[in-house]
Amino acid sequence: xxxxxxxxxxxxxxxxxxxxxxxxxxxxxxxxxxxxxxxxxxxxxxxxxxxxxxxxxxxxxxxxxxxxxxxxxxxxxxxxxxxxxxxxxxxxxxxxxxxxxxxxxxxxxxxxxxxxxxxxxxxxxxxxxxxxxxxxxxxxxxxxxxxxxxxxxxxxxxxxxxxxxxxxxxxxxxxxxxxxxxxxxxxxxxxxxxxxxxxxxxxxxxxxxxxxxxxxxxxxxxxxxxxxxxxxxxxxxxxxxxxxxxxxxxxxxxxxxxxxxxxxxxxxxxxxxxxxxxxxxxxxxxxxxxxxxxxxxxxxxxxxxxxxxxxxxxxxxxxxxxxxxxxxxxxxxxxxxxxxxxxxxxxxxxxxxxxxxxxxxxxxxxxxxxxxxxxxxxxxxxxxxxxxx
Amino acid sequence: xxxxxxxxxxxxxxxxxxxxxxxxxxxxxxxxxxxxxxxxxxxxxxxxxxxxxxxxxxxxxxxxxxxxxxxxxxxxxxxxxxxxxxxxxxxxxxxxxxxxxxxxxxxxxxxxxxxxxxxxxxxxxxxxxxxxxxxxxxxxxxxxxxxxxxxxxxxxxxxxxxxxxxxxxxxxxxxxxxxxxxxxxxxxxxxxxxxxxxxxxxxxxxxxxxxxxxxxxxxxxxxxxxxxxxxxxxxxxxxxxxxxxxxxxx
Numbered sequence: 001x002x003x004x005x006x007x008x009x010x011x012x013x014x015x016x017x018x019x020x021x022x023x024x025x026x027x028x029x030x031x032x033x034x035x036x037x038x039x040x041x042x043x044x045x046x047x048x049x050x051x052x053x054x055x056x057x058x059x060x061x062x063x064x065x066x067x068x069x070x071x072x073x074x075x076x077x078x079x080x081x082x083x084x085x086x087x088x089x090x091x092x093x094x095x096x097x098x099x100x101x102x103x104x105x106x107x108x109x110x111x112x113x114x115x116x117x118x119x120x121x122x123x124x125x126x127x128x129x130x131x132x133x134x135x136x137x138x139x140x141x142x143x144x145x146x147x148x149x150x151x152x153x154x155x156x157x158x159x160x161x162x163x164x165x166x167x168x169x170x171x172x173x174x175x176x177x178x179x180x181x182x183x184x185x186x187x188x189x190x191x192x193x194x195x196x197x198x199x200x201x202x203x204x205x206x207x208x209x210x211x212x213x214x215x216x217x218x219x220x221x222x223x224x225x226x227x228x229x230x231x232x233x234x235x236x237x238x239x240x241x242x243x244x245x246x247x248x249x250x251x252x253x254x255x256x257x258x259x260x261x262x263x264x265x266x267x268x269x270x271x272x273x274x275x276x277x278x279x280x281x282x283x284x285x286x287x288x289x290x291x292x293x294x295x296x297x298x299x300x301x302x303x304x305x306x307x308x309x310x311x312x313x314x315x316x317x318x319x320x321x322x323x324x325x326x327x328x329x330x331x332x333x334x335x336x337x338x339x340x341x342x343x344x345x346x347x348x349x350x351x352x353x354x355x356x357x358x359x360x361x362x363x364x365x366x367x368x369x370x371x372x373x374x375x376x377x378x379x380x381x382x383x384x385x386x387x388x389x
Numbered sequence: 390x391x392x393x394x395x396x397x398x399x400x401x402x403x404x405x406x407x408x409x410x411x412x413x414x415x416x417x418x419x420x421x422x423x424x425x426x427x428x429x430x431x432x433x434x435x436x437x438x439x440x441x442x443x444x445x446x447x448x449x450x451x452x453x454x455x456x457x458x459x460x461x462x463x464x465x466x467x468x469x470x471x472x473x474x475x476x477x478x479x480x481x482x483x484x485x486x487x488x489x490x491x492x493x494x495x496x497x498x499x500x501x502x503x504x505x506x507x508x509x510x511x512x513x514x515x516x517x518x519x520x521x522x523x524x525x526x527x528x529x530x531x532x533x534x535x536x537x538x539x540x541x542x543x544x545x546x547x548x549x550x551x552x553x554x555x556x557x558x559x560x561x562x563x564x565x566x567x568x569x570x571x572x573x574x575x576x577x578x579x580x581x582x583x584x585x586x587x588x589x590x591x592x593x594x595x596x597x598x599x600x601x602x603x604x605x606x607x608x609x610x611x612x613x614x615x616x617x618x619x620x621x622x623x624x625x626x627x628x629x630x631x632x633x634x635x636x637x638x639x
Contacts, residue, residue: 004497011496279514300492303453305481306509307474308580384448387565 026329039348098233112198128177544575
């Protein structure tokens with residue numbers, strides 16, 4: 001009977017294509033929009049991933065990494081004085097303007113790290129030496145900056161190379177290294193320099209320290225050390241693991257801040273909901289119409305002795321099959337989109353396994369709903385009706 | 390009531406069956422104390438004007454419609470006393486159906502269509518297909534088993550429907566206006582073939598029709614009017630006069 005169910009389904013080409021198309025669009029909208037949202041949320045934590053310190057100590061009201069409430073330089077020493085802390089270093093993080101060779105301006109995410117330890121430096125250098133940051137007026141830029149800060153981003157020959165110079169707030173910066181880094185939420189490239197030089201690049205103000213990065217002593221957990229720092233200094237100490245349930249984690253806290261305080265989730269969520277509704281509308285209407293078209297045949301099967309349970313299983317199997325096909329094609333199209341996004345570096349795209357699982361459940365829910373409408377219609381169809389031409 | 394042939398047995402026994410539709414003033418009594426028997430080895434026709442209740446009676450005998458009063462005994466089973474699922478199983482085993490509009494599934498080939506009653510009973514697809522091909526052979530369509538129903542003429546489609554009704558060797562075959570969608574020539578061919586393959590000492594065939602051209606194929610004709618059986622006429626030597634007539638002049 002499975003073969004019969006499939007042949008009935010595939011035999012009605014127009015409705016089959018319509019059903020698959022509806023579920024394809026639903027899957028694509030749900031997965032693509034949810035993945036772009038996750039990618040965007042991942043970008044909000046880019047500084048935490050590019051400055052891979054176990055503990056971030058910030059001003060007590062700070063809730064997310066891109067919010068900077070400056071602290072006093074003496075706060076570094078206060079953190080260092082906590083017995084659970086192995087090391088603590090100053091960190092500057094802020095958006096600054098770069099003047100390019102053609103006189104135009106671009107914004108960058110400037111990161112200032114301790115010159116002696118280079119704690120908070122990028123994880124992987126692509127070109128140049130990190131240690132050269134200790135030379136005068138030097139910076140390390142990420143790969144995005146090589147094109148973003150070029151005079152003509154579309155011309156590869158104008159790409160920023162080691163030795164090239166530009167100005168940050170009228171102060172010269174010489175490129176001594178190129179590194180790998182995650183893109184920032186604002187879209188600007190990352191530029192690393194020493195903490196002292198970062199203060200030179202930045203218009204002066206009374207307090208300039210963005211955060212203190214720290215690590216626990218051996219044998220002590222990061223969470224324990226962060227709790228000790230908070231208790232001793234009354235500053236806010238976040239751990240830097242990954243997004244999860246723990247709001248003591250700076251990644252989690254940052255993402256939740258954006259979810260609570262921006263319209264981003266509503267915007268993406270609306271599209272996801274629309275995708276679901278479009279899927280429901282198309283699938284339910286088309287599948288119901290498919291059942292109505294075949295009602296005469298299904299009624300004949302019923303008269304000939306096929307049970308309601310078996311007929312319902314046939315409809316459920318048909319709905320499940322189109323769900324699988326529509327979902328598969330939708331996921332394939334999303335993969336194509338993802339490849340393009342990853343190649344271009346934008347739009348942000350991050351697809352944790354939960355998204356396709358959620359989308360699969362949603363699409364199957366749509367299909368089961370569609371099948372249910374058909375089953376209800378079929379169960380109301382008396383087999384005697386088949387004798388009434 | 391005509392006397393059945395002594396070796397025959399009662400396949401269908403309808404006693405005081407009543408059925409009405411609607412409520413209150415709109416209530417319509419479609420079947421009024423119907424009494425009827427169908428015997429093995431015979432072809433019985435239910436005839437009468439439109440709206441006289443013959444299709445309702447056929448549906449009740451087929452176990453697809455519950456009656457309000459009286460009893461229908463088919464193959465020594467009281468249909469009224471059976472549960473819905475038991476009735477469904479009973480239909481799948483014991484009744485073959487031929488519908489006015491053939492009701493062949495257009496997206497599968499004719500052999501698969503014919504094999505459906507077997508598959509409903511749980512016979513494997515391969516065995517069902519083989520038996521379906523044998524059944525199609527008997528109606529002269531064995532070589533065209535791969536074709537879809539829409540590639541066949543109306544007469545050929547009804548032959549497929551006959552094969553489908555007989556493939557599981559049911560003791561009762563129910564036909565609803567089998568020639569209504571066919572022209573005269575095809576109607577005769579189909580009925581002649583049907584009489585050859587469907588008539589069996591162990592089987593009763595009940596045909597609802599108002600096509601007077603095919604009355605001559607029946608062993609007995611039950612005439613209905615206004616929800617009642619007004620006459621049961623036995624034909625001692627049923628012959629298809631039109632068909633004979635054409636051959637004698639051909």
